[in-house]
Amino acid sequence: MLEQFGAAIQQVNLSTPVLRLFGTTLALLLFVLVSRALLSKLIRTGIQAPELRRKWLVQTRNGLILLFLLGLVLIWGQELRTLALSIVAIAVAFVVATKELILCFIGSLVKGGARSFNIGDRIQVKDFRGDVIDQNLLATTIMEVGPGKLTHQRTGRATVIPNSLFVSEPVINESFTQDYVLHVFTVPFKRDDNWQLAQQVLLDCARAQCEPYLESARKYMRRLGDRRGLEVPVVDPRVSLQVPLAGEIHLVVRFPCRQGQRSAIEQAILLDAFGSHDFSGKRKEGDEEGEEPSAVIE
Structure with missing residues (x-):
């Protein structure tokens, strides 16, 4: 009877290190879960901007996952080494x-x-x-x-x-470029269309749309160039020409805008340009007597 009791005690002693490892792992898991809950609540209540809040929630979750994996390696490292061979x-x-x-x-x-x-x-x-x-x-x-x-x-x-x-x-x-970006879109024309007028109209529409924030965009691009050691790009709207085929003229419109306003400003420029002008057909004599725009307008 005493021998059986001693053998049982010996088995418990042998399993104690394994139980200790499982207990440590469970404690680490509880710590990670509680930390995530507290940090998520703190981020949701302390950060009002949706984009910044989502960014911190994702980074916090990934950081805690890495912490948990590192803890598992440290806890079970000795046991893993014994099984390596x-x-x-x-x-x-x-x-x-x-x-x-x-x-x-x-x-x-x-x-x-x-x-x-x-x-x-x-x-x-x-x-x-x-x-x-x-x-x-x-x-x-x-x-x-x-x-x-x-x-x-x-x-x-x-x-x-x-x-x-x-x-x-x-x-x-x-x-x-984060806050401000340079957006580019292309408007195709035939060689017989009045693309010279379209070039000037698109440029005027782009300048009108960008005027409220153009100076702010210039300052931001200058700061970005100084910080990253880059050549500062020309921010002012411009319309340049491309000739992809013999019978086509493409007008390439480039203008600065905020990240989320690219589509809205592009549509506003196109609506302003095509809503009040007809660029189809050759130029009329009255147009030819006027001032001819240059090939590239900046």
Whole structure:
């Protein structure tokens, strides 16, 4: 009887380290969950801007996940080292089977190290284009913008992009300059159309739309150039010419605006220009007697 009791005590003593590890892991999990709840409540009550609040919520969640994973490694590190020699073959098979997941982790490191984009930026990866609303270790979620590459309105669809794409594909960040961006759109004409008048009208409409904030945009671009060591771009609206085909003239309109106003200002310029003018057909004699605009208007 005493021998059986002693054997039971010995078994309990042998299992105590394992129980201690499980207890530590449970305590770490509770700490992470409580911290996330407190920080989320603090962020929701303390930050009023929706974009900034969403950014801090995502970063806090990802930071706590990394903290939890690091804690697991520290807690179970000794136990894992004792099993290392016996699971080499299993590890090789695991790497082959989970290659895509590993590439997602690597892609997360690549985009984080390169600072490719942040929450709220408008990006394009392959044929996927939209505003970043969430990102984690495996995937990045964007609100689709389109259709096509020249439209700036949300379609209402969310796209989940695996982070493995960021390892092999370039990322186009349309919000690189943050507060103010230089927006470009193209208006095609035939050679027989009155594109000279259209060039001047589009420029006047662009200047009228940008006038309220043009000086503020100039100052912001100068500060951005000084901070990042870049050449300061010309901010003033301009209309330049392109000749993609022998019978076509494309007017390329460029103007500064805030990130969320690209589509609205573009539509306002087009409505002002085409709502009050007819650019079809050759120029009339009365137009030819007037002042001819230059080929490139800046």
